[in-house]
Amino acid sequence: MRTSRGVRIVRAVTIAVLLVWSLGPILLGVLTSISTQAEVQAGQWLPTSMNLSGYRALLTSGGAATTSGFVPSEIAAFGRAMLNSVVITLETTAVLLVLAVTAGYAFSRLRFPGRRVMFGSLVATLIVPALAVIVPLWRVMANLHLIGTQGGLLLIYVSANAPLAVWLMYVHARELPISVEEAALSDGCTRFQAFRLVVLPQLRGGIAAVAAIMALSVWGEFFIPLLFAPTAATKPVTVLITEFVGKYTTNQPLLAAAGILMLVPPALLAIVLSRQIRGLLSGWSG
């Protein structure tokens, strides 16, 4: 498209709006998290000095609050909830990657009986909303005494995310030229060697993207753990933080600090992923 001056100005304005829309609320959160409640109350948007007491309280389970000899239970639980979130995210992502890479590759290359039925029903679960499954699933899990256990949560996350993970890897694996594998096989590689030495390295970009998408999905999940992870040993930080809201409306810096701490891992993943997306959309050079 030939770009006139007018079009260029409109585009620059749009980009500016995009940046304010995307980053504004986050910037505001960062500023609030380093303010004091007095500054927030007075409507002072730029804090005069860095106040890290919110972060300190959260990360040292109490910190400043311990001086009064009393640590509210939600604050004390924050570190544990963060750990729960990190552990379940890593576990689920690892299991999903193994499943997705092997199953995605198998569906794209191997011919085995029942392949079509299996793949079809797997993809069909993509359109089944979680809501339709959750009520009976909750009863199944309750009967198996799996509610509030790490294993139960892992099982649900894997089954909820596997269809998308497998489908994404299948799409990636299907794009790979089959001739390279055939060459490896005719050079005396076993099927497994060909997979490990030839296929896996080519799938690296896809693996990174799928891992990032799955990790983001698990990290941000709220509805599932609200029902299936009510115990201190499993409760993730997304569920815990909702207990802060309301209780800490009089300590906005603390609430904001909790939000910012939860935001760091997904923000880093988003940056990794944005590079992958540029690769996915063809004709990108910017």
Added chain:
Amino acid sequence: MGSPLFLVIVALVFIPLLLGLRLSMQKYSYGIPGGFIGLQNYVSVLRDPATLTAAVHTAGYMIVAVVLELVLGVCFALALNEPFRGRGMVMAALILPWALPSVVSSILWLRIFNPDNGLLNTVLLRAHILAEPKVWFSSRGWAIVFIALVHSWGVVPLITLIIMAGLQGIEDQIYDAAAVEGASAWQQFRYLTAPLLRPALAVALTTGTVIAIAIFDEIYVLTGYQLNTFSLMMQAYQTTFTKLQFGKGAAFAYLVTLATGLFAIGYVWSLRRSEQ
């Protein structure tokens, strides 16, 4: 490797789906199993005035969110479609809100809508548009608009990417021809880009609608159990896990699923028809 995965999916998706169907036709509260009652749960959900209210709220969330997502999505996608210096960084900024947990997004936006010292009231008071601070979430209309806005903050990136993918599929040459004919930028958009973008827009519309029907997290954080903002998902959740009416809850879930499916089918059908 496909088979164990398949077994897990059968056990955790297909079996619950069938169990749910059976459950939805039983009189079953927590710990108190009852007998088969046919479609009575469905009838009681549909007759419940709270269902209608929740459906109206959900329609409100859906319309505000989808309109906002499509308008911003198309604008952002068009602006990002051509290379410029720093586009990589703008892309990272674009997808950031999508990557954040919706619970965190809601907490960030709470700082803007806070009645005492939020950004919105501060700005409106200083500009003398408001005479006194407004408690936005106590008004049903404003609450729905602002909750939908927070919801769409996390969905706009996805919609933008879908539309960008659609724009990538349009050949550049047609614009050259149009420019030779003297078409303005607006005319090129109106008569070339918009019609060719129709399939991508349909995908974006379906995605936006399906996500919006299931709106839950943002409401839970921003207004909680405040009844005048209840969505269908909140209502289904409360029926099942607060009132512990499992049979009715399962019927509710099936009805919402059915409605979601109908929307998706409707969009695909209208797209097919418009192409002929």
